[in-house]
Amino acid sequence: MPKKDNLELPRIVKILDIVEENPDVKTIFFEDDFEAYPGQFVMVWIPSVDEVPMSVSYLGEKKGITVKNVGKATSSLCKLKPGDKIGIRGPHGTFFEATGDSLLVVAGGIGIAPLAPLMENAHNIGKQITLAFGAKSKSELLFINRLKGCSRELNISTDDGSLGFHGFVSDLVEDILKKQSFDEILCCGPEIMIKKIADLAKLNGIPLQASLERYMKCGVGICDSCAIDGFHVCIDGPVFSGKILSELADFGRFRRDACGRRVEL
């Protein structure tokens, strides 16, 4: 990876506003002048707490990250107030590229964060977008108005049946693919879900791009923490083509913990 022009150290930014998307998820807006593409992520420094990878969920002049509270770092992020400061390093990694005309976007839960800006950009240049958005329950959905504005068809699934299709989003996608075909599928969510979508994409002969998560430390491809079969999610990903994913033995099966141990997903 050839070195970039600017130094890899956190830029301190001020939080402008915070939007509560649902009981567990907040979007944090800040001003920063980097240029990012949908699917890229930043390393977010919460001083004295942690530095964690977050997809850029708003790419305009006002940048945004959309954070689901799952642990120490994310709960600290969710407690921040406008005017507080965080550090931003990046953007890093590969991104989604909508090359075909008809797109099937598949998101699981917070996996919508990198896909929403992709949908907006693609919609603005006239792409036809069908969205399949799955969550455990109705209360875990987010961005619904934003997504309505840029999709031709918005399909929702919930594991508990509280809204839309009752079941997993992968089952919903299987149904959709029986009726329609697409030029490509773009996907982000829990890896087990991505694996199912990758299998469906392969079965139907549709090219896939999907974004993976691994434990990140350096974020620049040298510490080997986010390694998956010789690829590094921080620089070779997070967005991988279906073709590469099909060559990764660990995909859908194993991840690495913070020690580098190979553990089941």
Next chain:
Amino acid sequence: MPISDCDKMVDIATTLPGLKLKNPTILAAGILGETGASLENVAKAGAGAVVTKSIGIEPREGHGNPTFVETEHGIINAMGLPNPGIDNYKDEVESIIGTNIPVIGSIFGADAQEFEILAVEMEKFGVSALELNLSCPHAKGYGAILGHDKEKVLEITKVVKGAVKVPVYVKLSPNVSNIAEIACAVEDAEGDGIVAINTISAMAIDIDMALPILSNAIGGLSGPGIKPIGLRCIYEIKAETELPVIGVGGILSGNDAIEYIMAGASAVQIGSGVYYKGIGIFSKVCQQIQEFMDAHSYKTIKEMVGIAQKG
């Protein structure tokens, strides 16, 4: 100008105790070495050998993030020796052993007994040599805290030497007042060679937050800024000992590698260079070394080793 026959005879192979290297570039410990597949990639990219991540007895998460920050002339890391532990590491290292290049097993322990256990295990995995990490500057109770004490260096090296057949290299810290003295302790313990240098104890402060950036506050500086210090260390070690030395610190080009070789290194390691130049750095550095040797009529690496030493 026609290429003369001599030019074609340039040979960049090099040998060290227990190591026959097709070229003098080696992947440094802790860069891309946590997983077997990444080590394989570095081998395919043209490195003459690879060093594993430093491995300890138990799985270890290392320090919390931020663990990495860049400065004007280098990078500072405080990974804190994360590693899956020696038992889990077996699967990683076994996939590359017996392929085309030597694998050097880096280990770290809290005392001679831990080093002994780790050395024996690594040897069983089939590594070609061991590298004792007595030099990590940011992991409490490990690394440099031992490597700063020449008695400890002597003891640990002796114990490991007595426990294994493969050659034992000791990786030294530059954060000492007299590095040659520590190298002499390795020689007294009949260690097979020295690797120098590990990172230089360092920090970066964010003035907006008024806080150190790294979670551990202190980390280790590597990259271009430390090359002059690494060179000086090799030069001082070579002046005092007969041990073969592997030079490491800030190597980004063939010329950097040749500086190290002329200071006394028989081979070099590249770590941060992977960040600055990508994994292609190994073949690039080899090509540049070859070009330099061609242009200056050197035929072997050996001819250049230590020729800058005065007296």
